[in-house]
Amino acid sequence: MLKKQLIMEKALELFAKQGFEATSVQQITDYCGISKGAFYLSFKSKDELILALIDYFLSEFISNTDYSVRNTDDDEVLYQFYYNTFDSFQKHSNFAKVLMKEQSHSLNKELFLKMRYYDSLLENIILSMIDRLYGCEIEDTRYDLMFCIKGFMNTFSQFFLFSHLPYDLTRLSQSLVEKTNLLAKQTTIPFISKDMITIVKQSVDETTKENVMELLEQKVEELDNALVKESLILLKQQLNEPVFPQAIVAGLLKNIQEHPHCKWVAYLLRQRLG
Amino acid sequence: MLKKQLIMEKALELFAKQGFEATSVQQITDYCGISKGAFYLSFKSKDELILALIDYFLSEFISNTDYSVRNTDDDEVLYQFYYNTFDSFQKHSNFAKVLMKEQSHSLNKELFLKMRYYDSLLENIILSMIDRLYGCEIEDTRYDLMFCIKGFMNTFSQFFLFSHLPYDLTRLSQSLVEKTNLLAKQTTIPFISKDMITIVKQSVDETTKENVMELLEQKVEELDNALVKESLILLKQQLNEPVFPQAIVAGLLKNIQEHPHCKWVAYLLRQRLG
DNA sequence: TATACTAATGACCAGCCAGTCATTTGTCAA
């Protein structure tokens, strides 16, 4: 399992520098100081490697963002959202670069769907934040606002990732909060309609219940902590056949939430169990 | 020369679908119905092909945009800017896709520099528009605004290029004009400073006088129209050693401006001759 | 030490790549 991590780290460096396609398995294994055969003991294919990287980073990013948005007061939530986003991008700048480079390369169908899937999760988080902050008064322009927020994230990340400048996260976030509030409160001409979003989204798979079950079983095997383990098993029962009241489910979710390896599964369960 | 155009058109289709790296020369020539050898009679290498594509489309886009911004009244210029941008992207959607896919793939140094070069020309056009519309009162936030405008262009183009939805150009442009005005007039927290821009820009080449001279000579050879030809020769003299008054230069530029194959060289000359 | 097992190796495979060049084809004028 350590070998797997080594490969992921080193490969990420190379992908960030050269792009996924332009990096050969040989280069990766040379850079890791292992043989080519050893690579294929950890990953079935080169494609599986990049899918693993995407899952590893984006599942963490999405679950952290969701948690933060849920647990921050209205007057701080937008600032926190921007701050955390750029903070993550800065800390995992190699991954962010890979994400930028590969975002519209749809060669690999599975990769494309995965990206769209995470993107749609992010859109939902942003929309939930918009509704909380500005309510139904901006019903007409909420999708426009969502696009602007995504646009800000993209544009400013790109600038800093490829210019290698140091920058003041706090000020950037404050500046974007101001812009977002201006647009939210004063935009009168909507452009993106609900229908457009629906049409685009209908092509994106959702995680199935079976996917979540599988992940749950895997985590139960993997982890040692007794409290977390028992919570996982109970949540698995609940997913199969709902019997516990909301309060119990919420408590179980909090139990596993704290464990660093369970944030993603907690996020997925919250989507299904309330 | 016709062969060259055929290759460019067919290759663009394939690049838009599969990406540059993932498309082989063999595929391109098969798709054109020509032999592999014939490809290398038109282009020295596969790289030269994509560089030619970039130059072909971006020089047209930049010179058109610049012309439009210069010749539109203040109350319409922003709307026209957005409208023309999205109109071009829609008309040349294959090229737009290639641009998106390859924008951050810096494998080829020359390609990277070319992209940055055209990007910096676009930034200058946007900044000149900002200064004209909002004057020095937004001196502090003009770079922020420029980034937001670029962000709008990027985000909304991406959405429509990859969702394949039909959309109302007029409404989109109106909607973005409103957003831009809101941000321009009410933003108080600047983030992008002049220094940041300077640092990033210093690494981008400019076209040299020699480049322009070369292009001029090429156009003189290439074109038949007597008026345009004479204007080009006179402008060449002026570039070498300024003797004519502004009015004459302006007139000569207008002479060549109208010819469809001279828009780019006219743009470059205007940058140097006033 | 002997045995049984897994972890790791790297030579090897078939296939594709960009690019070349000896050869053929097409097109003129004489």
Place this chain on the structure above:
DNA sequence: TTGACAAATGACTGGCTGGTCATTAGTATA
């Protein structure tokens, strides 16, 4: 019809690709 020239061909080269697998190295138990 001939000859001279340019346009076009596609088999070929050397090199790199993702992926395989018989072999070897390392390790733990008996």
